[in-house]
Each structure stands twice: as structure tokens, then as C-alpha cells.
Amino acid sequence: MRLAPFIQNAVMIAEADAPTREVALRMMLRKLRASIPDLEVESVLKDILIREQESSTGIGKGVAIPHATVPEGLDSTAIAAATLKEPIDFNSVDRKKVSLIIMILSPAGMADEHLRMLARVARICSRDAILSEIIEAKDEDALREAFLAADEKCVG
Numbered sequence: 001m002r003l004a005p006f007i008q009n010a011v012m013i014a015e016a017d018a019p020t021r022e023v024a025l026r027m028m029l030r031k032l033r034a035s036i037p038d039l040e041v042e043s044v045l046k047d048i049l050i051r052e053q054e055s056s057t058g059i060g061k062g063v064a065i066p067h068a069t070v071p072e073g074l075d076s077t078a079i080a081a082a083t084l085k086e087p088i089d090f091n092s093v094d095r096k097k098v099s100l101i102i103m104i105l106s107p108a109g110m111a112d113e114h115l116r117m118l119a120r121v122a123r124i125c126s127r128d129a130i131l132s133e134i135i136e137a138k139d140e141d142a143l144r145e146a147f148l149a150a151d152e153k154c155v156g
Contacts, residue, residue: 001113001116001117001119001120002120002151003079003117003120003121003124003147003148003150003151004148004151004152006077006078006079006117007079007144007147007148007151008144009035009078010078010079010080010081010144010147011028011031011032011034011035011078011079011080011081012080012081012082012140012141012143012144012147013027013028013031013080013081013082013083013140013143014082014083014137014138014139014140014142014143015083015084015085015138016082016083016084016085017084017085017086018082018084018088019086019088020088020089021052021064021088021089021090021098022045022049024082024084024088024101025045025048025049025066025101025103026041026045027082028080028082028101028103029041029044029045029080029103031080032078032080032103032105035078036073036074036078038072038073038074039070039073039074039105040070040072040073044068044070044105047068047070048066048067048068048103051066051067051068052066052090052091056090056091056092056093057090058090058091058092058093058094058096058098059092059093059122059125060092060093060094060096061094061096061125061126061128061131062087062092062096062097062098062099062100062131062135063092063098063099063100063101063102063125063131064090064092064098064100064101064102065101065102065103065104065118065121065122065125066101066103066104067103067104067105067106067114067118068104068105068106069105069106069107069108069110069111069114070105070106070107070108071108072108074105074106074107075107076107076110077104077105077106077107077110077113077114077117078104078105078106079102079103079104079105079117080102080103081100081101081102081103081134081143081147082100082101082103083099083100083134083135083137083143084098084099084100084101087099099135100125100131100134100135102121102125104117104118104121120151120154123154124147124150124151124154127150127153127154130149130150130153130154133146133149133150134146134147134150
């Protein structure tokens with residue numbers, strides 16, 4: 001599965017000022033709601049935070065991939081990505097603070113696509129040079145281009 005079709009319409013936030021995980025996630029969800037009017041921000045936030053309590057989506061290397069399936073208000077998988085001005089605690093597996101958050105929301109009933117998207121994002125973020133290019137993006141356009149280039153470099 002390629003990211004490019006999803007990245008074209010994804011919400012990109014560069015150098016976000018978010019002092020906590022909850023603030024960052026709420027900001028990302030509110031930005032997503034601009035293009036998905038039926039998205040229930042607080043309900044999805046609650047689901048994501050419950051998921052985070054069960055097991056952190058901080059995968060290491062300064063990256064978190066919070067994700068959820070959304071029972072209503074979403075017709076296709078949606079992505080929001082944010083780089084942060086200052087890294088925040090995300091209970092990551094390597095105990096490092098997070099500088100990049102990639103949120104994936106999928107409609108209920110699309111579990112296969114959701115899992116393939118998670119795997120694709122994790123594969124891209126496992127490559128240090130590519131990850132550095134993404135984290136160093138200084139504006140939304142550069143962030144989108146970095147993801148598109150990463151998707152192209154990680155074919156397969």
C-alpha cells in the first residue's frame with residue numbers, strides 16, 4: 001500500500017506548539033475536522049487516549065503513530081501528521097520524547113487497510129535518513145513533500 005494517495009489530502013502541521021500529548025492530538029483532530037465535518041473530535045480523542053493507556057503508540061526514534069477506527073463520520077482513511085517545536089512525552093518504547101506524530105483514522109470495517117497503513121508508516125519511519133528529512137521539514141508543504149519522497153523511496 002502506498003501513502004501518496006492519502007498524503008495528498010492529509011493534514012500537515014509543521015513545528016506545532018503542543019506541550020502535551022493530549023493537546024497535540026486534539027489540535028490534529030480539529031484540523032482534520034475542517035475537511036471531515038462529521039468527525040467527532042472529543043469522541044475520537046477519547047478512543048485514542050484509551051488506546052494510549054493500554055499501550056503507547058510511541059514506536060521509538062521520536063515517532064508516535066496514534067490510530068483509531070472511527071464508527072461514523074469517516075468515509076475513507078484519513079491521516080494527519082505533525083512535527084513539534086519541542087518534543088513531548090508519549091510513553092514511547094525507547095523512552096525518547098516524540099517530535100513527529102502521524103495519526104491514522106480509518107472507518108469501521110476497513111481493518112485490513114488500517115493495518116496496511118500502519119505497517120507502511122512504521123516501515124517509512126524505521127529508516128533513519130528518511131525520518132530525519134520528515135522531522136526537519138519547516139512548513140506544511142515541505143512536510144508533505146518529505147512524506148511523498150519517503151513513500152517513493154520505500155516502495156514495497
